[in-house]
Amino acid sequence: MSPPLKVKGAKVCTMYKALIKISARIYWNLERNIPVFRENFKEEVNVPIKATPPCDLRPALRFDVELTRKLLLEYFNDRKSAEVLLPPHEEIILLNKIPYPDLADEIIVEGQVIGHRFFDIRRYRWRFKPIYAGVSKILDKRIGFYAIVNLPRITRLYVIHRSDILESNLPQTKGEYVAIETKNGIYQGLGKSIRGDRIKVLKAWRKRRHPEIGKSNSWREAVEANRDWLLSKENESIKFLQEVAKKLNIPRDRIFVSFSGGKDSLATLLISTKAFGNIPVLFNDTGIELPETVEYVKRMADKLGLELICASGDQRFFEGLEFFGPPARDYRWCCKVVKLAPILDAINARFKEKPVLSIVGQRKYESIARAFSPSVWTNKWLPGVISTTPIQEWTALQVWLYLFLEKAEINELYFQGFDRLGCWLCPASEVAELQLVAKRYPKLWSRWESYLESFRKAHGLDRDWIRFHLWRWKELPGDQRRLLGDKARKSLEEPTLDILIVKGEGVSKVSFKHSYLGELVLRVPPSDLVYLVIDSLKRVDNFLEMYVENIRVTCDSRFYNIYTDDDEAVKKIATSLAKITIRVNYCLRCKLCVNNCPSNAILLDESGQMRFLREKCTKCYICNEKCPLLSFLSIQTKVLDKLE
Ligand code: SF4
Ligand code: SF4
Incomplete structure (x- = not known):
């Protein structure tokens, strides 16, 4: 193996270890069929949810539930089979983001991972892939595509020949996912159908026991069961904020909450007003926010009777394009121009005395950088501003249950399939997210697309540069190059x-x-x-x-x-x-x-x-x-x- 690959592998390994270290512990209560945050909840049987680190689980909301059920139906082409994996009485479906070249989630039902839903960039559509509990159910009930193989064990990348398949229901088309089990019942795995009725093993594991629950559940039950724990965490966060302000000697009239319209900042807003009463709310309208978010923020400030400080990026994003070209993950000029600059300007205009305390909804499970960020910090771009977060230790699921408990009005965009709110053409978005914007907001999108088209022509770029949204990188990462091959070869220079x-x-x-x-x-x-x-x-x-x-x-x-x-x-x-x-x-x-x-x-x-x-x-x-x-x-x- 060449040295650069070794270095990269070591980096990935270190990152994975760091993720395991910060991974959240969330449990599934087998009697009530709900998630709980304490292992010893009511002395009942609670098992840890085994999901990919950092295990920042979130509920599947309206759009996600519909999409997930639709993908299962497409995979099985039969409602009854789809319902074996995802029974109709299950209100609680959890999603867990996993690393993949585009958007991908583990689907957790009854506390177990039944499969992945992912946006297949090559096929340009969402797909379902069964795994672990999903594979077990397919094999137990002999539904969907499966194969029992006459092999003592199976390992990744092994190709199973037709002669080794004892019993099966194989797909007609290549590239479909097939659940596999060895004849001895010790190993299970997932494979892909390839030419000649063969199966290439993608993943294999020792067969696990998956408890049958078969009881309906609801978010209301989950909120009620976790009520005391959620309130105790709220109380800790309130005290934390009050102590920070006291320690830094910052009076109440120099404290504000940064509110983006997202779930984390909404939880932060509720906690902050409980800690300090009516304090101002700062919203930065970058000029590339979805209209629902702008309206929602104004409505919330009004409803809660809070002063709204509006920072504004105005049209600067579009003006900046002339100089900078499209923003990219490795070229985030936009963050300075439409985020930091207007925020600093609004703070300076509103607060004559410094320092000020900005309360933001930042959590450690969002990224490695945030996991190791202190809970009180300063930013060299925002002189005179001290930031803190009361929800550093909160998981996404905790935030959601807290908002349900508080009966808070949540930004409707979450129920329409948007998980990350903010700039609608953020280069950190995945293709699936940008597709959603293009579909829902054709007018906004056509402005962006016509800009990209003129840039593409001026720089002699392939049409796939737009189709696969390759503008999101200056230097394309390895996974995109591997997936898209020649289409992804061009890198762009900075001014x-x-x-x-x-x-x-x-x-x-x-x-x-x-x-x-x-x-x-x-x-x-x-x-x-x-x-x-x-x-x-x-x-x-x-x-x-x-x-x-x-x-x-x-x-x-x-x-x-x-x-x-x-x-x-x-x-x-x-x-x-x-x-x-x-x-x-x-x-x-x-x-x-x-x-x-x-x-x-x-x-x-x-x-x-x-x-x-x-x-x-x-x-x-x-x-x-x-x-x-x-x-x-x-x-x-x-x-x-x-x-x-
Ligand atoms: S930093 Fe000053 S000179 Fe530079 S773009 Fe902003 S306003 Fe203009
Ligand atoms: S004092 Fe420094 S920052 Fe201000 S205008 Fe002069 S060189 Fe620029």
Whole structure:
């Protein structure tokens, strides 16, 4: 095995170990047929739910229940068989996200994993695949596709030949899933039908015992059974928040809740108002929120009688596309432009005194990064803001049961198949999620698709770049490459600023991506000072002066003249001027420079014009550091003695 693969494998292994470490413990009560959070619940028989780490189970809501039942029906092509795995009386169906190239969940019924539902990118549709308890039931009842094989054991990737199959019901088509059991009844597995009535084993395991429950259940029962435990956790969270505010010495009038309209922030909102009474709610309308979420947030603030602080990304996402191109998982310029920037601006406008305490609904089960995040933290992009979460230790199931217990009004989008709310074209979305947006919101989607189409044409990309939403990565990950092959081969570059400086008499160039920005004319006067003239930078105005150190800079109405005999300084000055040119020409009015300047030396008036207060500037360059236009810009500077 080659060294890079070893490193990657080690990383995956470490990640998996970390996931196991943080994995949630949720139990199934066999007598009541409901999930419980305590192993010793009422001294009844409670068994741990064995699901893939981190086991952040969530309820299947209306859309998910319908989709799951439909997929089972499609797989079995027979209602009765489908109902063996998913009886009609089961109200509680749990889903657990699992790693896969697109959206995929374990389906948990009666506390046991019966199968996976996953979005098959190649076939471009949702599918069902039985596993563990599902495979057992198929074999017990001899329903669907199955095979009893004359082998002592089965292992992954083994190909079972027709002659080894003792009893079966095999599919006519290739690629269908088949439940397998060895004749001795010790091993079970799942295979795929391949040519010649053979089966390729995809997964095999020692046969497990799956208790038969056969009792109906309901979410109401689950909420009631867990009521005391949920209230005790709520109480712990309230106390935690009060202690944080006390310890940090932050008064109540400097505390607010960040509310996105999602379930976690709703639970956080309810807990926070119990901890501090009526505190303001901050909502960031990124400009790419689904309309239901915007309406829902406003309605909730109104209903609860809370002040709503509205941050707004306005149209900046679409304006930013011209400069940045589509956002990607490895190129999240959008988070700075439509999230951090408007949030900081709204906080600064509302709270004159700092620090402020922002209460957010963040949980450790959401990601590895969040699992190891402290429960009180600061963010370098949000100066003066301390954040905390009262639900760090909560699982998604706990959040849902708490919301059911509180009879809280939940964003309707959850019942329509959306699990992750927020920006509707987030590059972190999976194809299945984007398909749902395209179907439900054709008008919104056509705007995005026509942008992607023009970008695709301009960059000579394949149509599959849009079909498989490959814009979500700059550098495509291995699983997408493996799945999509040649279709996935193209990677895109970040915006690049090329500066070519030619010493002496000559024409130097500044180019940004493909658009020509300006012209540098370098002359060496008799004094041997390098005379740098940058034309077409008229709009830069007096910004230039902040880059002056011991180098003389003059400017008239047309030119900037920089005098130095140092090549490196020429490079530095030319780069700085080019950066300023980018800021002036492509400014998105995000105000990150304004809100981060420690000297209040930059003002942005209502018409979007930037004013620079030269006398206040300390030349710290924080404004350049914080400007999102420059954060993702790769700059290449070259100094030549003569034109090549
Ligand atoms: S951030 Fe620093 S360099 Fe930029 S305007 Fe403010 S003081 Fe000047
Ligand atoms: S110059 Fe300032 S307002 Fe404009 S994009 Fe950069 S940080 Fe935002």
